[in-house]
Every structure is written in structure tokens, then in C-alpha cells.
Amino acid sequence: MKRLVHELRLYLIALQFFTRVPVPAWVGYTPEWMHASARHYPGVGLLVGLCGAAVLALAASIWPAPVALGLSMAATVWLTGGFHEDGLADTCDGLGGAVTRERALTIMKDSRLGSYGALGLVLVLGLKAAALHGLIGLSLTQVLLASVWAHAASRAVPVLLLACLRYAGDAEHAKAKPMAQQVSRAGLLTALAWVVALSLLAGWMGAGWPALAGALAALLLVAAVCRRWYRRRLGGYTGDTLGAAQQLSELGALLGWLALARLAGQT
Secondary structure (H helix, E strand, O other): OHHHHHHHHHHHHHHHHHOOOOOOHHHOOOHHHHHHHHHHHHHHHHHHHHHHHHHHHHHHOOOOHHHHHHHHHHHHHHHHOOHHHHHHHHHHHHHOOOOOHHHHHHHHHOOOOOHHHHHHHHHHHHHHHHHHHHHHHHOHHHHHHHHHHHHHHHOHHHHHHHHHOOEOOOHHHOOOHHHOOOOOHHHHHHHHHHHHHHHHHHHHOOOOHHHHHHHHHHHHHHHHHHHHHHHHHOOOEOHHHHHHHHHHHHHHHHHHHHHHHHHOOOO
16 A cells, blocks of 8 residues: 555656646655656656547537647647647757757757747647647547557656666756656656556557557657667757657657558548
8 A cells, every 4th residue: 555655646746747737735755756756757648648638529529620639739738838848949959950069958958949949849749730630530539549648658758768868967957856867677667567558548449559559669769769869969868858759759659640540541
């Protein structure tokens, strides 16, 4: 029982850090708990995805598909405070140009939005909207399942990067010092277990195994590209690059899902 309560505490700590959702006072906080909470990042994504899916399902009964999708995306951005989108923009600004590692890290600390960051946000959010629109053209069930799965599974990619890369910035001045550490093997396995469980559930609910396979393959591809990119340019990860990896992984998962669902003739 104590173990279950502890895992619930870790989940709620992660939920508090990545969303606007209030958590009970009894949860508490320690840097060690914050670090350990990485194992439940996909669980946070599950809640965010479910909220977005609920808005989409309701809005689709009132407005045309593009409006419903826009409202759904806006809901998830509001719920997370644009946390990962901010990381994507900063990463694009820092790594978009041919600058040194030190200069890239300095640029990413700048709160101002540059041209690379603006372009990155427009392209990624626009492509996500387009992929979701393609999925809703297949069926409402497909877009709901894909959206929830992509939100959850994409949050395992930062955990994977935490496990295989070192922190590239100044750990003493990191926004969240507990994140400037490598995640444990047990933490990584727990995060992956979230993905496996949700994949099995999505398959049972009618997602279609080809679509899930395409989404998972795209997710792994983006993770591999980000790992190589961050190691080559920065020597590791930062909080901003983890946010960018989540956004790119979510987009990749949606595109992979859509591609294989169309090839399989899924409706």
C-alpha cells in the first residue's frame, strides 16, 4: 500500500510540474521525488490527451472538424501552459543556426522568440493540425485514440533521452535541477510500461495494429534523431530540448499513425 501511495505521489508531482492541474497539499515535494517522477511522464500525457479528446468529441458535435481540432489543441496547450511548445521554440532558436554549443545554450536561455522558434512552432503545430484532420477524415474514433496515444507515448521520449544522455547545460542554474540527472533504469522501464499498456488498450479499443506500429516506429525514429542531434550539437540534453523532443515525437506519432491507417484502409 505504501508503494502505491508513493507512486501516486510521484505521478501527482509530475502532473503539478507539467500542467495547471492543482494537486493536494499532502503530496509534498523533494528534489528526489521530482527526479523519480519522470517515470510517470506518459501518465501525465494520458491525462492531457484525454482532456483534448473530450474537447474534440464535444466540439465535433457542434462545429466543423477544423474548428473542433483547433479547440482541442488550444485546450491541451492551455492545460500545459505551452510548456513543451516553449521548449520547442527555444530549441529551434538555439539549434536552427550554425552557432557554437555555448552560443546555442545562451540563445535557448533567452525568453524572446526568434525567427527559427516562430517557424518551428508554426510548422509543427500546423502539421499536427493537418495530421489530426486527416485522422478525423478516417473516423472520430481514430482521431481520438491517436491523439490520446500520441500525447502519452511522446512523453516517454524525454525519459529515454534522460536515460541515455547527460545534461548539457549548467546543472547549478538549471530551471529544474532534479531534471539535470540521468533517469534510472527502473524509471525508464516504468515509462515504457506506460506506453506498452496504453498501446494494448488502444489496440483493444479498435485503433488497429498497423496504425499503432506506424506510430511507434515514427516515435522511435524521432527519439533516435533527437538523441544524435542533441549529442552532436550540445553534448547532451537541456530542459528545452526535452520539450522539443516531446513535440516532435507527438507529431511523428500522429503522422505514422495516419500513414499506416490509410495504407491499411482503416475506417
